[in-house]
Each structure stands twice: as structure tokens, then as C-alpha cells.
Amino acid sequence: MTVFDKGWTLSGWRRTAFWVRRGLPFWLLILFWFITAAAVAAASDAEFPEASDAEVVTDHLTARLIPEFQHVMPGDRVDLLLVFDLQPGWHTYWRNPGDSGEPPRLTWTLPDGVRAGPIRWPYPERIPVGPLANYGYSEQALHLIALHIDPDWPAGQPIPILLDANWLVCAEHCIPESGRFALTLTAQLGASGGGAVSGDAEGLGDAEANALFAQARAAVPQPFGAPVLLDRDGSPLRLRLPWAKLSGQPIEPNEPIEPVESNQSNQSVQLKQPDAIKQLEFFADEWGMIEHAAAQTWQLRGDWLELALSPGATPASVAPSGVLVATTADGVRAWELSATPQSLPPLAASADAIPGAMPKAGQHSGPDATLGLPLALLFAFLGGLALNLMPCVFPVLAIKLMGLAEQRGLALAARAWHGLMYSSGVLVFFGLLGGGLLGLRAAGAAVGWGFQLQSPVFVALMAGLFLVLGLSLSGALTLGSGLMGLGAGGRLLNAGPNTGPPDRVRLDRAALAAFGTGALAALVAAPCTAPFMGAAIGYALTQPWFAALAVILTLGLGMAFPFALLSLFPAWTRRLPRPGPWMERLKQLLAFPLFATTAWLLWVLTQQTGPNGLAQTLISLLVLAFGLWLLDVVRQDGHRWQRPARLGLRLLGFASLLMAIVLAAQLGTLIDADTSTSAGDGRQQAIQQATQQAQAQGVLPSMPYSAATLDAALAEGRSVFVNMTAAWCITCLVNERVALTSDRVAQAFAERDVLYLKGDWTNHDSDISAYLSDFGRDGVPLYVYYPLGAEPQVLPQLLTPGLVLEALETPGGGSN
């Protein structure tokens, strides 16, 4: 032991030193191994953690990275889905975030031989933020990414995937967040992403994962696959697309989508279903192309759909591309668009204005569509002239007659002045109407000629106006002078002590009355369209504003012309008896056409608003009449009373007038609020009732027009007669009474099995507006006959039974 101890103390030390010296490399090796192992372990911990790290929960969303399949085959690709489940009120961003914000950024850490593609963005939604707008996703954002695996990837070797994602999540304010996601996929020979492999993603059942992938894929916009044009020269930018592509109809090889030869034999009647698309929104790919928050409007013209976009800050220098999202009854469709910048002519109804497109003769562009300006002006003048003869002007006839009678005994200069004032009245009103119409159009509203009568408020106010004028003519009221004092004009002239020249003041007032008469005549006549007029206005509205206004004013000129002429050459009026008490009687008599007009307008109103609106309007008229009576009483007897009483009664009178106007104005809200459905139903019911009535009486039964009905009937091979009408269009009603419901016509329709479709434009109906514009028209009436296998034929705006029968006889139309 001691020896050993001794030995140990000596040789033991030596031995130890020896072994230590001998073993040093070994120890170092051990140490190195440990360190390396620890480092590798640490590194692999950091880089390739368990698959459960594929979910990140933040304060505002839960983010998940899901592989479609756990097992992949080398050389194949597997889709990954980065899902954000957002808390209510929070949103993340699309590739163009809009006015602010930032799209998510992904940084991949992938082994060699594996690479990730870009995000395949689902179509975004527009998220309004005050006056600004963002493009992004609320509730759930699905980011699809394809992962490509090299064919050389060794089978069986795991594929570690690491994703660092940064995203901005915003509600009122914005929070930048980030997350790290790790996945390990297995490479497997012969096992691609087929359904045979169990693709269980962490935390998800197959069903949910599959549903999410399906949802993500469905939301990725499809390539549009047809040429798209963008005119970015002006404001708005105009994006023009072939309608057939949008509506999902098959595009015939010879449809004018590509610049190809026209082939007459292969034309099919294309049907317009603009209402099939409920909403259309374009999302620009890059900032600067469009104002993100601005409203977008679209219209359908022939084969083309045009979207008006407010230009952004740099519209000309960014790529003209983006995503178009269409919401239809069937769901949402989205396309990737890449437009060709090009100066585009305005979408006239003529298809040949579009480069590369061949005109389709008379099919969508009516025969009136290709008018030049001079011809349009001529048509407008003739139309204006004809307007005087149209039934819709009957109510004004009374006023006109009064005007002529008033002029008796005036000097030529005074008569000329009178005629001029009348013409100015007409022109000013037409100018205002045209300006309003063009303004609304420019703002993107799809309104047409006569649009003002589609507003129940306007109709109610007109009813009130005609009631007041009627009361005034009948002598029940004494109105002051001024625009409203049309009856007063005559009174002023004729109440003079003799037939000698009236004094200056009276002349001025009479002239003012003439102006008012003109404006009123135009007011009543304007909603109607006469022969020539439809074509002229249809043309005008596709033109720049000055040309359009010129056409509309020429129309007014045409309307004013006969009366102005009579003012200058009053040979005819000389035959009228000399002024006397008969004039007072005539005036009273002429009140009746005005009352009739009121009655008619009230009938129109029932079509628009139903019984409630009628009741409200009648109350409004009652209050109006009461107010006027009260004011009249104060005017006549007021001098006998105390000043406060006089003032109080006058105030009450004015308050009544105001009340009447307020009641009428509330019709707008009535429609919006409660009759939005019932009015529509009411209208539908009215049509049905009319149809039943007609059937009962053995006259022409009709069906309400809809693009789908027309479509179906034509597809069935039926001839169709389309009648576009409105309750406020007297010409339409007269045509229906005279020509369309006659026994002979009804019989001819029945014999030929012609479907009679009636489109009611009494209230605004964009479907019908679009149909009208297809024929280069902008107002009713419009009669189109679709003979079997032949092109549709537009009938004149004044129908006779003979005309209708003749149209039915056209080749291909019906019995033979």
C-alpha cells in the first residue's frame, strides 16, 4: 500500500501525466463532439422545430401555415397556405394595399433544392377608411404559395421549411406583427400529393384543410383571356372589356373580340344581362393608377363593357393591370386583367368605332346609331316640330291657345317679343334638362330621356303645379304675376280699359308669362319622344357635351318654331273672334286639360309609389290648395284686418305651401324606406293585372320584359315583340290603345305565336335603360320586333295597326 502509495505518488503522477498527454486528443475529441452536438442541437432547435410551430397567435389574428400534403414527391410541387384568421374589425392587405398599409412580406429559409413561389393573392375587398380606401382582407386572409421540390431531392429525407412573415394588421390604427412558422415535410418516392397520402396538417382535420385550399384557389383571379383596352388620357380613365367574356357566354370565333373578319352567317343574337352582374370593381395592381376610394361606374354598350375609373396620381406611369371582381347572383368571379393603353373613341352605339371590332349590322346598334351631327341636328329639329303634334303635348295645348289669344291686338314688335320669349322659355328648359341629364350621365348615373318623371317627387310637384295652374285658369285663384302667373298674363292684357296698346309694365309681364308658357310646354313635352327624336337624342348622348347640348337645344328650337312663327304671322289668330267675355269662359274651359294632366300624373304616381304615395300626394295637394286659398283671401280682404292677423294668416298660408312641398319631397324617402319592395311588387302587380285584364278582354296578353325572358324565348325559337313603355309616356299609352290592343293585331300575334314583352320604364330600371341604349335610344317608346331567324326590326314611334301588321309580315316572321 505504501509501496503502492509511493509508487503512486511518483509513478502514478507520471502515469497520469502520460495518460493525460496520451489522451489529450481523445479528450479534446470528446469535448468537441459535445460542443458540436450541442451546437447542432441548438441550431436544429432553432431552425427545425416541431411542426406544432406552424401557428402564431397575436393580439389581432391567428396565423397558420398549412401544407396541402405532408408527403411530397421529389420533382413535384406542394401548395402551402398561410392563413390569417382576423379578429372582427381588423384587416390585412392585398399586394396593392390601397391608400395606406402594407402587404405581408414572406422570407423563406429553405434547403437547397426547394424553392417557394410568390403569393397567389386571392381577390381583395375594398375597405373604406374615412375618405380613403384600402385593399385587403377582413375575417380571413388566405395566401397560397407553391413550394417546388427538386427532382434530385433524396427520397425519405425530411424537407425543413421555415417562414418568417411580417405583416401589418390594422383597424383604426396599425400594428406591425411578425411570426415564424416551421414545417417539416417528407419526401417520398412514388407518393405525390395524391389523395392516397394522408395529408394531415397540424391541428387541422383533412376536411378543414381541404376546404381552405379549395376556398383559396377559388378566390385566386383567373386570367381574363381576352383583350382589354384602357384609355388613360382623360378623367375618368376608361377600361373597356368584351362583355361576352365577362358574362361567361361562349365567345364565338367570329365575335368581334379579336380583329377578325366578320361572318354574317355566324352571328348569334347576343343577349344583354347587365343585371346579372350586381357589382363590378376594379382593383389596380399598383398605387397611382386609380383613386382607390373613388366610386367606379360601368355601362354596357353593345358588345363592350366600359368601366369609368378616377385616375390616381400617376395613371400613365404604372402598369395598366389589376383584378376585376364581379359579384353576380351566382357568386363572385375575379379575373386578372392586363390592359393595353390606347386612346379610345367614345363608345358610340356603333361598334365599328372600336379598333379591330367589326360592326354587327343592326344587331345591337339600332339603325339610328350611326347618325352624323348634321343629320342628328336635322332630326332633332324635325323631332321638335313633331313633338307639337304628339299626344303628350295635349295638356299644354290649353296654355298655348291662351298665349295665342292673348296676343291679339298687339303690334308686330310686341308679338315678335312674345314669340321670342316663348321660344326662350322652351330653350331654357331644354337647356336645363339637357344639362341635368348630361351632368348625371357624366357622374355615371344611367339615366335616360324622361328621367325626371321617374322620380315620384318630380311627378308629385308637377301634379301640384298643374293643379295650381288649373285653379288659376278656372278663376278659383288669383295668382300674382310672374312665372306662375300664366293665366295672369292674359288677364293683364285683356283687363285693359280698351284694346289699345297695353302699357310697358303689362307688356313685360306678358312677355314673362310667355316665357313661362314656353318653359311649361317644354316641361310637359320633354319626357315624350317623337319620331326622329329618339334617334337624335340617342346620338346626342354618346357625343361630347357641346354636341349633345346642341342637339337638345335644336330639339327645343323645333318645338318652339311653329308657335314663334304664328306669333309673327298671326293670320290664323285673326280668325279668332274679338276679345270679349268669351275669353274668360275659354280660360275656364282650358283649366280642364290641366286638371286632366294632374289626374294623369296622380295615376303615374300610383304606379310608382302605390296607394301610400298617392295618399301622401293628395294630402300635399290639399294643403297646397288650402295655402293658396288662404293667401288669396289675405290678398283680397287683408286690408280690412289688423296687421298681426294679416301677417299670421299670410304666414300660415306660406307654411301650408311649404308643407305641401315637404310632403311631396318625402315621397323620395317613402320609396327608399318601405315601398322599395312594395312599389316594385305594386308595379309587377299592375302589369299582371293589366295582363289579366287584357286577357279577359281578349286583347293582346303581355309578359313583363326581362333580358332572361327575351333570351329564353329567342332560344326557343319564338318571335318576340318588345314594347318599352312608361306610365308617364302618353305617346306610349296612345300607341298601346290604338295599335297594339286592336283585335286584328292581337289576332296576328296569336296566329304567329309572337311573345309580347312589355318593359315598364315608369320607374328607373337599368335593365331597360341598357336595352334602350343598345338600340341607340334613350327614351320610350321603343318597339322592337324579333322575327324568327332574322334581325330585330325597330318600329316607328307612332304606331298604327297597319304598321304593326306589316312588321309581323316580314320575311322569316311567323306563320310561314
Add this chain to the structure above:
Amino acid sequence: MQQAQHPLLTIGLTLCAALFSLNLAAAPEVGAPAPDFSVIDTKGEVWTLDHLKGKTTILEWTNHDCPYVRKHYDSRNMQRLQHKAAEEGVVWLTVISSAPGKQGHVSPEQADELTASREAAPVAVLLDESGEMGGAYGASTTPHLFMIDPEGTLIYMGGIDDRPTSDVADIDGATNYVDQALAELAAGEALSTPVTRPYGCSIKY
């Protein structure tokens, strides 16, 4: 659907849309006179475009809580630009358009406190509570920068740089449009990129 088809509603909405787009269309154009404004600063003094005649001016829209603004203030990038502008005799105005009650809205005292604590160097901080000035300029984000030349012509509008992120690390290596514009102005050149995409949080009008 029926409701949307009603003419009055349509007309009303369209008019609103028209007014709204007019409002936006009235947003400034580079090369055109800058929109006028009349806004008080934190000292209660009124600033108008006329005040700025004869000086180059930079307008900086801000919201101190916005991560994108913080990126440029925390890194002192914004302060650097403000000092640089001051050295070159350029008037730097910081504008706060957050409406009262909205995020980013501050009292004059808070605004001054922010300026002091961040060692920022604007000539003044304008309090555009009504959002009128922001609306006139079409300012949409924080930060959003505008430059006006001594004649009152708008010469720049857009972002602070070309890296639209809230990550401080992205400041290095970014093309800073304000630096670039100041350099080009000093050299008497026209600005090479007068319009860029602004990025950041939306202004809480």
C-alpha cells in the same frame, strides 16, 4: 337591389360620388399651384400658403403612434431630414390631421411635447383638426410628404423613401426621396421623381 335602383337614391348617391370624386380630383398636381390652406400651429398662429412664398417648403403629415412614423422618428431619420432642411433654408412643417377623438389627435401642448422629446426640428406643427388641409392635399398616409417651391408650385408628393415597411432596418439602403429632392434642388435641377407612392398608416380624418 330595388333600393339601389331607385332613381333618387341613385342620383343622390351619384351626386355624392361626383362631389366626392371632385374633392379627390381637386387633389393637388405636381407642377400646379399647391392647394391653399389656413391652419393654426401649436402656438395658435395661422399659417397660409402666402406665408411660405419665397421659401421652399416641406409638409410632413404625421401621427406619432403610427408604426411607420415611429420607424423614421425612432431611428432619427426624420429628425435628420428636418435638420438638413433647416440648414438648406427649407421650411419644414409637420401637419397632424387626426380628427378630435381619433387616434393620433393631440393637443397643442402634447404636440410641442412630442417635438421636444423627439428632438424634432419642424418650423411649426400645424393642427389640422378639421382635415381640410389634409383633404386639399389629398394626404392619405402618415408619413406623407409634399414639397412646395418658392413660387407656391407643388413639386413633390409621395413617400419618404422607397421601402414601404415599418422596419427600421429598411432605412439603410432605401432611396430617400426627401434627401434626393433636397440634393437636386441644391443643384438647381428639376426633381427626378416628383410623385411617389406614400406609405404608412391611413390618416384618421
